[in-house]
Amino acid sequence: MVSAQDSVVELPLARFLARCHAEFSADHSGEVATYIPELALANPSDFGIAVTTVDGFVYEVGDSNVAFTLQSISKAFVFALALDIVGPDRVEAVVGVEPSGDAFNSIRLGADNRPFNAMVNAGAIACTSLLCEIEGAGMGERLTDAFSRFAGHRLEVDEATFESERVTGDRNRAIAYLLRTHGVLKGNVDEVLDVYFRQCAVKVTARDLSVMAATLANKGINPLTGEQVASSYAVARTLSVMTSSGMYDSAGRWVYNVGIPAKSGVAGGIVASLPSQLGLGTYSPRIDDQGNSVRGLRSCEALSSHFGLHMLNRIGDVRTCIAASYDVGSVSSRRARRPEELAILEAHHAAGIVLELAGALSFANVEYVSRRIQDLQPHLSHLVLDFRRVSSISEAASHLLTGALDGLVTHGVEVVFSGVAKGTSLEASLAGWLGGKHGVRGIAPLDEAIEWAEDRIIQRLGGHLDLQKPTILAEQQLLTDLSQDELSDLAGLMATRDYDAGDRMIGSGDPATSLLFVGSGVVSVRLPSGIRLATLSAGMAVGEMALLETRRSADVWADTSVTCLELSLEDFAGFRERHPRAAEHVMANLARLLSKRLIVANNKIEALASF
């Protein structure tokens, strides 16, 4: 597990948190809660802050490992669990979602005799009672288990605090009896309250709170363990009620100033969760009149205002979801094309478009993508959507994408997805398309998707792709401008080489002593790692860099059965002496090929860097 405390160079957020900690440590306002006698034993000077990012990095400062009890913070998690275990219908029938404007322990119910919301005692006891209807007293243990999964390790109940509250908890007893009068609480009051007091007495640290908050921020998936602890439905509803009611009667001011869903507890903890970004946990037992930790509040306020973390702040620019956009004329696949194929692709470059998408695709991103796709439409026949850099796609975004692509497909456009990694949640979200529905195909690497689009465009426009068709030496790109005599002299020096599909024709690192002219078939030049640098076919030379280099820089594989003519460097040296003019042509042709490759590479860089 990574933590800022282990790192050598201080990270900017770690430095900021340390500054907050130093500054707010001097604030001694507020009092330690005493109405639960055991809470009065807390050390008033304890102060810890922890932040966990949604990718599981933990920042800690001060007393981030001092244990204290969850108290009301448990309410947020119990609400989420009630939604998942009991079901939203029953939970939402029993407890409202309106801010009460009252203190956390108010005995007042709403006009419909339901608790105002699940973040005040009445609402929390109602949720606990619903859970107890399922498992009775055993629910206490089940809740501790569930909290532990939010925190990523085993949490325990502080028996002394539990006992202390049980003995003194008459106000909560009053609330529970009132709930029973109105049929909200159906079971045994003492049994329900025992579970409630237990959930409040679960021991955590500021670090634990930050991980629990990050789990809420991460759609219910604990970023340290990867476990889905709550459904995204329950998490979204819990964060909603935390936003409107998490900070008791100062909830309005909280949303206005801080704007991060949060929940506090009288023991001095605050949990704050900023969706998709971070979880914050603070602990300092001095609380204000509303029951919120003074230093905790100040830490949240400082973090939010310094970094502009208010959840209603506009973040990002929808346009960044297109990392690159180009046509097959400016960025080609690694398949080297014959001149007649190139001519087709150049004339119809706008028929094949690649959009490289990036980031978490939301409604707003894909709405933008759908307009970009519409703009392309007049000439478009093949669209490649690349998902290599896409982390997720929301349901709303999926709907919009379906709409945009359905429109294209009915107009005869062929769509291909690339870069969707196997076994990812993104693959699951796109499964409907990748299965071949909606006329969309999935081709794994982007380069192959582009090659496919090129092939289809060439075929559609009458080009031929007969790669086995033999060619004559005069068609070789490297040998243009040679006379018949020169060609036949050269042919006399060459040896025919046949390869089967799968043969390695050239090995990286070998001495470069000859060049091969492909007469028929398809060969691929690959790095030893398997990455494809180029695919070549009849009329093209491989190993031609032997004219300039002494060692082979890559492997060459036969993709199909291949026939080549091999010319050794030694023989070429002899030829050079006999036909200096022809040899100069060969070298000039090589320079031209290399310069074309450089132009293509520069185009690629330009197309990819201009975003």
Ligand code: GLN
């Ligand atoms: N256990 C506490 C109570 O019910 C929780 C209150 C709180 O943290 N605000 O009084």
